[in-house]
Amino acid sequence: MNYRRGMPASRIVLLRAVNVGGAKLPMERLRTIASDLGATDVSTYIASGNLLCTPPGDPDSFDRALEQAISDEFGYFREVISRTPDEVAAALAASPFTGGKHAHIYFLTGVPDADAAEAFCATDFGGGERFAVIGADLHIDYPEGAGATKLTPAKIAKLLGVTGTGRNLRTTATLVERARA
Template identity: 75%
Template sequence: MSAARIILIRAVNVGGAKLPMARLREIAAELGAVDVSTYIASGNLLCTPPGNPDAFDRALEQALTDEFGYVREAISRTPAEIAQALNDYPFGDAPHGHLYFLTGTPDPAAAEAFCANDFGGGEQLQIIGNNLHINYPDGAGTTKLTPARIAKALGVTGTGRNLRTSAKLVELAG
């Protein structure tokens, strides 16, 4: 399989926002995508969308809202963009490393101020382009670095994936 885009749906199958992966694949195909697949049940869609990828992402968001009643962002990257983000990861071979894919590029001053914050768990943060690179030295389970804090400080939202999942998505996109 070869996918032109990796689309990450924010915060599904947690907190009551159910999204069956089989239905996600069907919706993507109904919207005209080909080479459609998913990886694990956390909103990872691989496909080749028709036409403009941004327009496809917005149509997918609307279809999910219409069918499931919740609003979730679809954040897409090419496999090469995610591979580059992995290559750019500044914290070495961190066992609890994450990439947080943002919906836009934050203001540089806001990004610098945000990354200087201490969230209490020794987190290391760096923004490169439209990706927030995170190392959770004690694991992500108890961090006070929440999606709401990220969105408020940076003015853009996003969704995170650990480095292993990010690398697997690139591999699967082939």
Template identity: 70%
Template sequence: MSTPRIHLLRAVNVGGAKLPMARLRELAAGLGATEVSTYIASGNLLCVPPGDPAAFDRALEQAVQDEFGFFREVISRSADQLAAALAAYPFAPAVSGHICFLSGVPDPDRAAEFCARDFGAGEKLAVIGADLHLDYPGGAGTTRLSAPVIAKGLGVPGTARNLRTVATLIDLARA
């Protein structure tokens, strides 16, 4: 039996990018994934992908674009990778903690410069590997740190989840 992975789609069911989770499950199964499930309606897909996970991610991106007319990155991790990111979270206790899972490891100098910037709401940032750890003291709704700002600043796109969602995804993938 293969191990389920967590496939995170960036920015679905916000800003007009409507993607029903039932249809996402169908698309994944149609691409050969097994043990397919979703968690909440924000682009959290759990499944055992056929073959190479990165190739599955690209195929899922294409399937979503073909059917819904918008492109959204798919970034996947194993439950162990999510657990390691959660364990490495440096801002305890977090007020409003998130981890932005990046599509790759950003350039270290660029990451250091980005994390040193003041975004105006007291955000705390740290890049650890291919993950951007965030704490929003005023809540995530007060920040100017949008996905495009992060992608431009770090040179790689990502998708963020709050710490509670990350913990739940780990539990679901390991169940």
């Protein structure tokens, strides 16, 4: 297996909704699957689907293969979204909500339609959330914490037309730091 040996990872790979709601995916197994698919410099960070690696060949092809391998083995589908460390760092730097401890970046599978993004950002979900869509990233400030919101991934997908997965700013910063180490 090609586990991390002090080399920087070329991708930060984020899996949506693992180890919540019955979708168990041990991080040791995720590392093994990624390695079996040809990834090198493989490591994970916390048990919420954060993988750092250098995939073989085209990153998008690797992401789709990882989705398929997880689906085949575990019986559920989870989106895999990856970015370079520089792209994640740029999203972090662009966050308009850096002062709050409940700020998140929701990494999207694509760039939402401009009208849909504008309408989404103007929607009141009842929790005082603030939003900004910048490219393929949805920035969210949850003043009462992410656990108190009525905003769900299904609502995000329906309103923006793309799915994604969120990470708080601290986790996002740590992923960039670890990917560059």
